[in-house]
Amino acid sequence: MSPLLQLLHDHHLPTDDFGVMGHGLADHGRDYVFEIENCFDPARGTYLLTLTHVVEFDQCDRVE
Incomplete structure (x- = not known):
């Protein structure tokens, strides 16, 4: 399991059904x-x- 999936699993967060309220470089x-x-x-x-x-990193934002 990838470190990101492990983190989500450990904190009981869904792997694909959550809202992204914001993102960007610190x-x-x-x-x-x-x-x-x-x-x-x-x-x-x-x-x-x-x-x-x-x-x-490469970034691509898309809304369908």
Whole structure:
């Protein structure tokens, strides 16, 4: 299991059904931060997910 999936599993968060309220590079430009909202029990709430030491990434936003 990937580290990201393990993190979501450990904190009882869904792997694919949550709202992304915001995302972008942290102020210092090294980390990437997601603000996610889970509307389902048992882990209902808003969370900040930080991917640290991001060296390179490609980003594509799409709404269908």
